[in-house]
Amino acid sequence: MKKLAIIGASYLQLPLIETAKSMGIETHVFAWAANDVGETAADHFYPISIVEKEQILDKCREIGVDGICSIASDLAAITVNYVAAKMGLTGNSVRSSEIATNKFEMRCAFAENGDPCPRFFCVDDVHRDFDLPFPVIVKPVDRSGSRGVTKVCRAEEIDPAIDKALAESFEKKAMIEEFVDGREYSVECISYRGEHHLLAVTEKHTTGAPSFIETGHMEPAPLTDETAAQVKDVVFHALDTLEVKNGASHSEIKIDGSEIKIIEIGARMGGDLIGSDLVRYSTGIDFVRAVIEIALGNAPDLTPHGETCSVMCKYLLTREDVEMYRKMQETEPDRILKTVNFNPDGIGAFSDSSQRNGGVFVFRV
Numbered sequence: 600m601k602k603l604a605i606i607g608a609s610y611l612q613l614p615l616i617e618t619a620k621s622m623g624i625e626t627h628v629f630a631w632a633a634n635d636v637g638e639t640a641a642d643h644f645y646p647i648s649i650v651e652k653e654q655i656l657d658k659c660r661e662i663g664v665d666g667i668c669s670i671a672s673d674l675a676a677i678t679v680n681y682v683a684a685k686m687g688l689t690g691n692s693v694r695s696s697e698i699a700t701n702k703f704e705m706r707c708a709f710a711e712n713g714d715p716c717p718r719f720f721c722v723d724d725v726h727r728d729f730d731l732p733f734p735v736i737v738k739p740v741d742r743s744g745s746r747g748v749t750k751v752c753r754a755e756e757i758d759p760a761i762d763k764a765l766a767e768s769f770e771k772k773a774m775i776e777e778f779v780d781g782r783e784y785s786v787e788c789i790s791y792r793g794e795h796h797l798l799a800v801t802e803k804h805t806t807g808a809p810s811f812i813e814t815g816h817m818e819p820a821p822l823t824d825e826t827a828a829q830v831k832d833v834v835f836h837a838l839d840t841l842e843v844k845n846g847a848s849h850s851e852i853k854i855d856g857s858e859i860k861i862i863e864i865g866a867r868m869g870g871d872l873i874g875s876d877l878v879r880y881s882t883g884i885d886f887v888r889a890v891i892e893i894a895l896g897n898a899p900d901l902t903p904h905g906e907t908c909s910v911m912c913k914y915l916l917t918r919e920d921v922e923m924y925r926k927m928q929e930t931e932p933d934r935i936l937k938t939v940n941f942n943p944d945g946i947g948a949f950s951d952s953s954q955r956n957g958g959v960f961v962f963r964v
Contacts, residue, residue: 600625601895604659604667604682606649606675608637610939614875615670616640618887624895627662629655629678649674652681659686666894670847670887671870673700673743689896691866695842699866702774703740705841709861712840715833716861719776722761734778737761739768743865746951750778750808779862781855784820785869786834786848787878789889791898793844795835798886798901799878800827801869803851812952815913816873817964818881826854833859841866847874847890871952872912876937876961880910909964910936915957917946924960937961 601624605615608630616637619626628641631648638644643662647654649672659667659682666689667682669675677700683690691699698704709716720729721740729735737760739747747767749760757775764773783803789796802820805811822830834850841864849869851862868874868890878886883903892899915921921943927934938960945956 601665602627602662603891603894604629604655604662604664605637605641606630606655606667606669606678607672608633608635608641608644610636611671611870611875612637612669613640614887615668615891618885619891622888622891624891627659627664629658649678652678656682656685664688666891666896668846668890668894670868670874670890672867673741673865676700676865676867683894689845689894691843691845695844695866699841699843699864701741701770702738702863703772705863706774706776708840709837712836714837714840714861715859717776717779719774721772721774723772724765727758727761729775731775731777736776736778737764738774738776739764740772740774741769742767743870745810745812746953747773748810748951750811779853779855779860781853781858781860783862784822784830784852784854785816785873786830786850786852787869787874787886788834788838788848788850789886789893789899789901790838790843790845790848791893793839795838795843795848796899796901797831797834798884799882800830801873801877810950812949812955813871813914814916815911816871816877817909817911818873818877819909822854826857829857829859830854833861834864837861837864845893847886849874871914872937872939872959872961877910877912880936880961881907883907910961911964912959912961914955914959915941915943915946916949916955921946921957927962934963935960936963 605628626641627643632646680690680696703721706719734752747764751760785801787799800820802817804815847868850864889899941958
């Protein structure tokens with residue numbers, strides 16, 4: 600029986616654990632013990648923080664794992680690629696991990712290789728100079744999920760925004776970048792031995808300024824064939840820039856007319872049920888299974904199976920959202936495809952994606 604190491608134990612990793620088990624693969628899950636669902640769903644659970652690369656490496660060697668992977672986590676991706684490199688397993692290089700998980704290093708790589716991205720400056724608690732007109736976006740260099748992100752329109756707002764970003768940053772560094780107009784999308788791809796495959800383009804819905812917290816996603820995004828082809832070319836070139844050769848990727852872009860700008864790229868599957876559910880419903884391709892196949896050193900099966908449909912996931916953030924969900928339950932229950940962590944009592948104030956505690960559901964559009 601093949602043995603698969605999975606980094607992380609939250610509900611985001613549950614589809615990975617369940618799919619691997621359905622494939623007859625023994626699952627070994629690593630995460631800080633927090634009573635997450637993956638702790639009991641896995642065949643074996645190890646209470647080791649996902650950032651403890653050496654401890655996880657030692658245990659994976661002891662187990663003799665055949666592959667290692669994770670979905671929807673930049674921090675986990677660093678450990679995945681580190682262990683894979685040390686054990687000769689399939690993954691991306693350590694250098695790729697460095698530039699794909701640090702927004703400043705990523706921007707520098709894009710600028711050097713001609714990938715279209717916003718102009719940017721790196722700042723810290725001492726050095727806060729930048730030469731950009733307002734409005735600007737301030738964000739930590741090394742976080743995801745809208746943590747520490749602020750749109751700043753006036754000079755007097757810049758220091759509080761930098762302080763907020765630095766407080767969230769592991770490295771205590773932030774980035775100031777030009778604000779780019781346009782609609783927001785993400786691009787879900789999978790790569791094997793340097794060959795990229797575009798699976799879906801997702802239209803993103805957010806709270807807007809100042810923090811742009813994601814409220815939902817829709818697939819497939821309503822793009823013309825010409826624009827979709829441009830998106831594919833831009834994203835594939837950027838993946839080569841980041842040296843992404845194996846596994847999932849989640850590229851965030853903005854499109855304004857004919858102009859495409861890359862906001863950032865994660866060398867991992869998108870969260871918010873995008874990779875685990877929306878891609879499967881909208882394309883018929885089992886993205887999660889493909890990630891596992893690549894981790895085990897095999898070419899992914901990208902054959903569509905079953906019926907497909909336009910689909911959306913929506914986070915329950917307000918009382919109106921809950922009323923919409925309950926009305927759909929009553930009048931159109933067949934439209935609801937999946938519900939995760941429904942908790943109307945969790946609705947309240949939130950400042951980043953980690954505080955969206957009302958639940959999320961997936962439904963046919």
